Amino acid sequence: MNFDKTILYRYTRGQCTPYEKLLVESWIDQYKLHDEPHPKDMLNMLQSLDKKVIQSPKVRRFNWKPISLVASILLIVGITYYFISYKQQSAYVLGQLAKYKSPKSSNAVLVLENLQEYNLDSLSQGDTLYCKDYLITRLTGGELQYILHDPKAESLMNTVRTSQGGMVSLVLSDGTKLWLNANSEVTYPIRFKENLREVKLKGEGYFEVAQVSNKRHRVPFYVRGDRESISVLGTKFNVNYSSAEETFLLEGKVAIAKGSAEIPVDDLEFNVELVDNQVYSDSSVQPASDLSQYIDWKDGFFYLSEQPLHRIVEKLSSWYGISIEVDPSISESILFGRISRKKSLKEVLEVLSAVIPMEFELNKGKLYLRESKHLIN
Structure with missing residues (x-):
C-alpha cells in the first residue's frame, strides 16, 4: 500500500x-x-x-x-x-529557470578601428555599413563580409565580440569563414598582408581557412591566443581558448606552439602537429571519436553523448548567461543524446534530471546542481 x-x-x-x-x-x-x-x-x-x-x-x-x-x-x-x-x-x-530563454539575437558587437561600436543585431541581412575605406555587408546567411576600396587598408583592425548566448559568423578578406561562439572575441585586419594572415582569438571559434598563395607559396594563417598559437595552411578546425586550451582538427593540418600572442610567429616553435580527427588538449594529442562534441554549438545543439555533466554545464552557463555549480558527486556523470539550443534552460534541465537525479537551488542568480537525496517518491 x-x-x-x-x-x-x-x-x-x-x-x-x-x-x-x-x-x-x-x-x-x-x-x-x-x-x-x-x-x-x-x-x-x-x-x-x-x-x-x-x-x-x-x-x-x-x-x-x-x-x-x-x-x-x-x-x-x-x-x-x-x-x-x-x-x-x-x-x-x-x-524561475524558465525565464532563461534561448537567445533570439546574435548578442554580438562590431568594434571598428576608431573604437566605434555597432550592435550587429541592428544590421539586418542585406544591409551595408559604410565606413571610410570599406563596406561591411550582412549576407543572406547572416555572415559579415568586407568590401575594400583602399589597398592600404591592411593596417586597420576590427573586432567582433559576443556575450552570453551570442554567436556570429563572418567572412574575412581572404575568404576564410569564421564562426564565433558565445563570450568570445576575435580581432583581425580588414585586409591581410600579402605574406601573412593573422587573427587573435579569445574564447571559442570555428574556422574554415581559405587557401591563399603568393608567388606559388602558400600564405600561412595564424590563430593567436593568450597562451597558444596555431599555424594553418588551409583547413577546418575548432579552437577553444575558454576554460581550456583545446584544438580539434576536422580536416587538413595544423601545428601548435606555446607562447603569448605578443611573441612574433617567427620566434615560436610549432612542434605539435594535428591531422584529421585529432584533438590537442592538456598538452597532449588524442584521437577524437566524435566531432559533434566540439562543433555542436555551431550546429545549434548541445551534444551530450559520452560527455560528463560538468562539461555540459560549462556550455549551459555560457549560452544562458547564468553561473552554474555542480556538486562533485554528479559532475562526472555521463550523458547521451543531444538537445536543441532553442530550448529554455528549464527544458534542458528537465531532460538532464530525468537521466541524472538531481536537485536544483537558485541563490542570488547562481544555480547549484546537487545529487538528489529525495528518498520518498
Missing part, C-alpha cells in the same frame, strides 16, 4: 481517521524502542510505514518515554514535511 505522506503531520494534530491512528501507533510499537532513534534509523522506519499492514484492530502500548516519543514524532514529521515540500521547491526553481 502507499501511505499518505502527511499522515504523521496529521497524527500530531489529532486529524487522523481511527484507521490511520491505529496504523501509526502500531508502526511505532513495532520497533519497541526505549531510546530516541538515530535520524537514519528513523528514515528507514518511515519508509517501512509504506509496507505496514494492520493484522488486528487492537491498540498496543508504546515503550517510548513520552518526551522521547514526541521528539521522535516531530522529527519524523519534519523529515516527511521536507520531502513533501521538496517537489514544490524544485518546481519553483524550475519555474
Whole structure:
C-alpha cells in the first residue's frame, strides 16, 4: 500500500481517521524502542510505514518515554514535511529557470578601428555599413563580409565580440569563414598582408581557412591566443581558448606552439602537429571519436553523448548567461543524446534530471546542481 505522506503531520494534530491512528501507533510499537532513534534509523522506519499492514484492530502500548516519543514524532514529521515540500521547491526553481530563454539575437558587437561600436543585431541581412575605406555587408546567411576600396587598408583592425548566448559568423578578406561562439572575441585586419594572415582569438571559434598563395607559396594563417598559437595552411578546425586550451582538427593540418600572442610567429616553435580527427588538449594529442562534441554549438545543439555533466554545464552557463555549480558527486556523470539550443534552460534541465537525479537551488542568480537525496517518491 502507499501511505499518505502527511499522515504523521496529521497524527500530531489529532486529524487522523481511527484507521490511520491505529496504523501509526502500531508502526511505532513495532520497533519497541526505549531510546530516541538515530535520524537514519528513523528514515528507514518511515519508509517501512509504506509496507505496514494492520493484522488486528487492537491498540498496543508504546515503550517510548513520552518526551522521547514526541521528539521522535516531530522529527519524523519534519523529515516527511521536507520531502513533501521538496517537489514544490524544485518546481519553483524550475519555474524561475524558465525565464532563461534561448537567445533570439546574435548578442554580438562590431568594434571598428576608431573604437566605434555597432550592435550587429541592428544590421539586418542585406544591409551595408559604410565606413571610410570599406563596406561591411550582412549576407543572406547572416555572415559579415568586407568590401575594400583602399589597398592600404591592411593596417586597420576590427573586432567582433559576443556575450552570453551570442554567436556570429563572418567572412574575412581572404575568404576564410569564421564562426564565433558565445563570450568570445576575435580581432583581425580588414585586409591581410600579402605574406601573412593573422587573427587573435579569445574564447571559442570555428574556422574554415581559405587557401591563399603568393608567388606559388602558400600564405600561412595564424590563430593567436593568450597562451597558444596555431599555424594553418588551409583547413577546418575548432579552437577553444575558454576554460581550456583545446584544438580539434576536422580536416587538413595544423601545428601548435606555446607562447603569448605578443611573441612574433617567427620566434615560436610549432612542434605539435594535428591531422584529421585529432584533438590537442592538456598538452597532449588524442584521437577524437566524435566531432559533434566540439562543433555542436555551431550546429545549434548541445551534444551530450559520452560527455560528463560538468562539461555540459560549462556550455549551459555560457549560452544562458547564468553561473552554474555542480556538486562533485554528479559532475562526472555521463550523458547521451543531444538537445536543441532553442530550448529554455528549464527544458534542458528537465531532460538532464530525468537521466541524472538531481536537485536544483537558485541563490542570488547562481544555480547549484546537487545529487538528489529525495528518498520518498
